[in-house]
Every structure is written in structure tokens, then in C-alpha cells.
Amino acid sequence: MPREPLLPRPWRLPYALIWLGVGASMSVAALQDYRRGHGTRDWEPLLWEFSSVLCVAGLALAVHALTGWLRGRSRGQQWAAHAAGALGYVVLHVLGMFGLRFAVYGLAGVGYEPGPWSTVLVYEGGKDLVAYASFVMISRGVWSMQRNALLERELAAARLARLADQVQPHFLFNTLNLVSSVMYEDVAKADRLLCQLADLLRQTLAAQQRGEHTVGEELALIEPFLALMQSRFGEERLRVQVQADAAARACRLPALLLLSPVENAIKHDVARHRGPVVLTLQATRTARALCIDVVSDCQGPQQADPAPVSGGGFGMSNLRERLATSYGGQALCRFEATAQGARLHLELPLS
Numbered sequence: 161m162p163r164e165p166l167l168p169r170p171w172r173l174p175y176a177l178i179w180l181g182v183g184a185s186m187s188v189a190a191l192q193d194y195r196r197g198h199g200t201r202d203w204e205p206l207l208w209e210f211s212s213v214l215c216v217a218g219l220a221l222a223v224h225a226l227t228g229w230l231r232g233r234s235r236g237q238q239w240a241a242h243a244a245g246a247l248g249y250v251v252l253h254v255l256g257m258f259g260l261r262f263a264v265y266g267l268a269g270v271g272y273e274p275g276p277w278s279t280v281l282v283y284e285g286g287k288d289l290v291a292y293a294s295f296v297m298i299s300r301g302v303w304s305m306q307r308n309a310l311l312e313r314e315l316a317a318a319r320l321a322r323l324a325d326q327v328q329p330h331f332l333f334n335t336l337n338l339v340s341s342v343m344y345e346d347v348a349k350a351d352r353l354l355c356q357l358a359d360l361l362r363q364t365l366a367a368q369q370r371g372e373h374t375v376g377e378e379l380a381l382i383e384p385f386l387a388l389m390q391s392r393f394g395e396e397r398l399r400v401q402v403q404a405d406a407a408a409r410a411c412r413l414p415a416l417l418l419l420s421p422v423e424n425a426i427k428h429d430v431a432r433h434r435g436p437v438v439l440t441l442q443a444t445r446t447a448r449a450l451c452i453d454v455v456s457d458c459q460g461p462q463q464a465d466p467a468p469v470s471g472g473g474f475g476m477s478n479l480r481e482r483l484a485t486s487y488g489g490q491a492l493c494r495f496e497a498t499a500q501g502a503r504l505h506l507e508l509p510l511s
Contacts, residue, residue, distance in 0.1 A: 166225055183213035207264050215256035219249055220295050227299035242296060250288040254281065342392060356388045367415040375443050375450070376409035382422055382441065389426050397437065398430050404443035411450040413508055414486050418452065420478050421504050425456045429501050435459035437501065450508045456501035
């Protein structure tokens, strides 16, 4: 399992702002008490509070790291480590806090007397032990949430890989069925189609291993497949229009996401109609989403009267499941039969 980061990047600025807010609020309260006591140097309460907050902010991360390192170890090991950690926390906090204060007072040319060290250690130590225990409890909850989130991401990735694996045999089976009908008509053409199919399969396997790529790379896989199908049916029966500008081609999406819908359009429309079929694949980018349309416009009668495929068949069910796994409920998928064919409309949130 990949190692979770100590402080993930999205949390770094909020973490700094939280401690800055804590230091500011404590400084305001300390400044009011300081002025009521007729203090004359307003920077002193700010130094007292921020010297403590800066040390605590750093030590809290150390406690978080120690708590994470102790996960999975025995309870006795954890208690012993936390006992040593609490003592180290008190010592480092006191040394760091008063080291900063003495340094600033020295630069200002002002004397500083914190009081008897025994009193300071008892006072600060009591607060530090409570703070240490609180940080340990918070840290355990944070590590648990991070671990659960990581497990969810790994499960989603495994599910996506399984769904992508389903595309390969289904796509291969249907394509071989289409190619096989040529074998008794034109052996040389069938051989050429099989060679093209082998090259295409190598490309799809490489894309599947990446997991995600750009629309331009996806189209680079779809276009050879359409060319292969045009060789199978003839350009007079299958006409292809691919429309995607540079902005749309730069958007990212799961690899092989469009292969099943395009392959379904070939299987359910082109292969079942005697007349020409215009297959349009269009991709556009809006301010908030990547919009993709796969439209088949069929002309001429069907070769048979097959039962309609509800919802687009396997390809659409696989597509919907991959969208749900990749985007949750943020992606839109709409499939509808039209008078001349079918239309698939996708809206994918921009990452």
C-alpha cells in the first residue's frame, strides 16, 4: 500500500492558517491583559503567544508522525513510545519557546526573566501533557481517515481496471465476428484486417495500462478502429466524422472510455443496415465540462428485424459503471434511440 503523506498538499495552507489564527486570537487576549497591567511594550504578548504557537505547530506534526509510525504495533509498544514522546514534547516545547523569547529579547536589548524554572516546568508541563494527549487522539482519527480514503481510491482503481479488462475481450469478440465474414470472400483482405486488429490491440493494451489519457490520445485509438471498420464495410457504407478542437483534445478522461460506445454503434447500426451510416464523434469543452457526442445516422432499411438493445447493451452498461466509479454522480450519460440511429451524450467534469 502506498505510504500516506504526513501532511497532504491540500491541507498545508489550512494548517498554517489555523495556527496563525490561534496565535492571533491568543495574542489579542494576552495584549488586553498586558495593557490592563500597564505594560509598555505591546510586542511582548505577541512574542509570548507566537513563540509557543510556532513550537506547538511543529511538534504537533511530530506527534502525528509518531502516531502514524506506531500504527499496527502492540499496545505496550504504543504506550511506551507515547510516554517517551510526551516527555520529549514537554522538553522541546519549553526549550524552543523560551529559546525564541530569549533571542528576541536579546535583539531588542531588553532583559527577560521567566521566573523559577521549576515553576515554569510544572506550569508548562501540565499544559503540554494535555496538549500531547489531545494531538494523539486527533492524529489517530486523521490517520484513520487518510487510510480509509486511500483504500477507497485503491478499490476504485481496481474496479476501473476490472471494467477496462472487460472491454478488451468483448471488443475483440465483436471485431473478430465482423472480420470473420470477410474470410470466405477475400482472404487477403481478411488477413490485412487481422494485422490491423493486432496493431490496434497492442495500442489499446498500452493505453489501458496508463489508466487515463487525453481526448487526443483516445481519438488516436478510436480512429484506427474506425478505419479498420471502414475497410470491413467499405467507405460507402460507413462514413466517419471526428470533430474535436484543441481545447477538447487536451482534456483528460479514463482510457478506452469511448471504445465501447463506438464499437456498439458499429455493431448495432452499421452492421444491421443496408444503406450508408454516418458516424459522428464530437468533443467540445465548456467552462465546466467536457462534452462528447457519439451519433449514428442510418439510411436505408435494416438487414433483419432484430430485437432492440435496451439501453445500449454491454457497452453502455460498462460505460455507465466506469463513469460512476471515476466521477461519482458528477458525470452525465444519456443514451437515446433516434429515428435514424442512436445518440450518446456525455458530460464529464473537468479535472
